[in-house]
Amino acid sequence: MSVSTPPNPPTTAEARHRLGVALRPRRTRTQAMVGALFVVLGFALATQVRTTAADDGLSTAREEDLVRILDDLGERNDRLAGEIRDLEDVRDELLTGTDQSATAIEEARARAAALGILAGTVPAVGPGVVVTVRDPQGQVDAAALLDAVQELRDAGAEAIQIGSVRVVAQTALLDDDPGSVVVDGRRLEAPYTITAIGDPRTLASALRIPGGVVESLRNVGGDAVVAERDEVEVTAVRPAEDPRYSSPAASR
Amino acid sequence: MIAVLGLVLGILLGVVLEPDVPVWLQPYLPIAVVAALDAVFGALRATLEGIFDDRVFVISFLANVLVAALIVFLGDQLGVGAQLSTGVVVVLAVRIFSNAAAIRRSLFGA
Numbered sequence: 352m353s354v355s356t357p358p359n360p361p362t363t364a365e366a367r368h369r370l371g372v373a374l375r376p377r378r379t380r381t382q383a384m385v386g387a388l389f390v391v392l393g394f395a396l397a398t399q400v401r402t403t404a405a406d407d408g409l410s411t412a413r414e415e416d417l418v419r420i421l422d423d424l425g426e427r428n429d430r431l432a433g434e435i436r437d438l439e440d441v442r443d444e445l446l447t448g449t450d451q452s453a454t455a456i457e458e459a460r461a462r463a464a465a466l467g468i469l470a471g472t473v474p475a476v477g478p479g480v481v482v483t484v485r486d487p488q489g490q491v492d493a494a495a496l497l498d499a500v501q502e503l504r505d506a507g508a509e510a511i512q513i514g515s516v517r518v519v520a521q522t523a524l525l526d527d528d529p530g531s532v533v534v535d536g537r538r539l540e541a542p543y544t545i546t547a548i549g550d551p552r553t554l555a556s557a558l559r560i561p562g563g564v565v566e567s568l569r570n571v572g573g574d575a576v577v578a579e580r581d582e583v584e585v586t587a588v589r590p591a592e593d594p595r596y597s598s599p600a601a602s603r
Numbered sequence: 604m605i606a607v608l609g610l611v612l613g614i615l616l617g618v619v620l621e622p623d624v625p626v627w628l629q630p631y632l633p634i635a636v637v638a639a640l641d642a643v644f645g646a647l648r649a650t651l652e653g654i655f656d657d658r659v660f661v662i663s664f665l666a667n668v669l670v671a672a673l674i675v676f677l678g679d680q681l682g683v684g685a686q687l688s689t690g691v692v693v694v695l696a697v698r699i700f701s702n703a704a705a706i707r708r709s710l711f712g713a
Contacts, residue, residue: 366651366709381657386609388664392639393613399632401617402624413630413684 468510471519471589475510479548479583480555486541488572489529495571496532497524499545499564506557508547510585514539517587535589551579606643630679631672634691638671639664641695644702651709671695 409417467473482499484491500518503511511518516534525533531540547554555577558564565575624632642664649655671691678687707713 363710363712365653369651369653370710379657381661382605384661385657386605388639388661389606389609389643390613390616392636392643393610393615394617395613395632395636395639397614397617398622398624399636401621402629403633413679415682416685 469519470591471510471517471587472591474588475548475585476582477509477548478551478581479508479546479585480551480558481578481580481583482545482547482558483576483578484541484543484545484568485574485576486530486543486572487574489541490571491541491543491568491573493524493526493532495564495568495573496534496543496545498567499558499575500524502557502564503545503547503549503554506549506554508549508554510548512546512585512587514544515587517585517589519589546583546585548583548585551581555579630684630688631675634671634675634688635668637692637695638667641698641702642667644699644706648702648705648709651706 409420412420464473468475480503482503484496484499496513500511500513500522513534514537516522516537516539518534522535527533527538531538532543533539558575558577565577568575642660645663646655646660649659674691675684675688678684681687
């Protein structure tokens with residue numbers, strides 16, 4: 352502890368001499384006291400240095416600091432918990448979203464296949480009938496064949512093919528030379544083979560109904576044989592045409 | 604001489620014994636050590652100026668340590684312990700610096 356400054360600062364020689372005197376061991380009671388104090392100081396110094404080096408900073412922290420640290424940790428914990436919740440929500444959304452789009456794609460595929468059969472752009476297979484129309488006298492005209500097609504449509508035929516031509520909504524049948532018709536620009540000659548997919552029994556009975564297609568053909572000198580099959584193939588396809596003028600209206 | 608011996612002995616004891624600081628003492632020990640260091644530097648300066656007194660040193664040493672600990676204790680009770688600890692350390696450090704400057708001037712004349 353500094354005491355009041357002396358009027359004259361000591362010279363260097365004086366100071367060094369005094370230091371030498373002080374370093375000389377003396378045996379007085381106060382000297383022993385001073386020594387004891389220095390032992391305590393050294394002990395405390397070493398202990399404190401060791402404690403500071405060893406501890407993690409928490410054991411010596413004050414109560415208020417600890418409370419603040421605890422608050423910080425709690426806040427951080429809350430924030431991270433919120434982040435976990437958000438990420439879990441996103442994950443769930445993505446999972447269900449994937450499921451939904453997979454279902455949507457599946458539905459779209461099924462729908463495209465159904466529409467393709469209706470539009471005649473894809474081959475079709477299934478139970479149905481094969482009608483063979485013979486025309487030995489050249490009296491079966493396009494109108495008679497159209498009647499047969501209409502009758503099959505009415506009876507629920509889903510895909511129809513005449514010869515090698517797929518019959519769709521726009522199909523046109525024209526008269527040509529006797530014994531032949533032009534279907535969608537392609538010339539077909541008798542006998543004509545009409546393949547239709549649908550319930551075989553319904554289709555056959557629709558054709559054979561009294562006053563129906565088969566009887567009318569016989570009346571004009573032709574003949575029609577209806578064969579019910581468990582599986583017939585409509586292999587002819589019609590290229591899909593992109594509409595030039597119309598576009599889909601926005602669905603409701 | 605006895606001071607240097609005592610200091611070395613104390614440090615050796617602390618290193619060898621590796622005592623655990625009791626929890627109630629933990630906030631006060633570093634402050635007390637700094638206060639004691641201040642007393643030591645003051646004593647060294649007084650020695651060089653020829654006005655050192657054993658009795659004054661012992662009393663100032665103990666008083667320094669007690670006052671420093673008391674201030675920190677009071678600060679803890681008032682809820683400003685951290686700030687007061689910093690203040691005490693700053694004041695003691697300033698005193699140590701000025702004492703060290705006086706010692707330097709005495710010993711080396713510069």
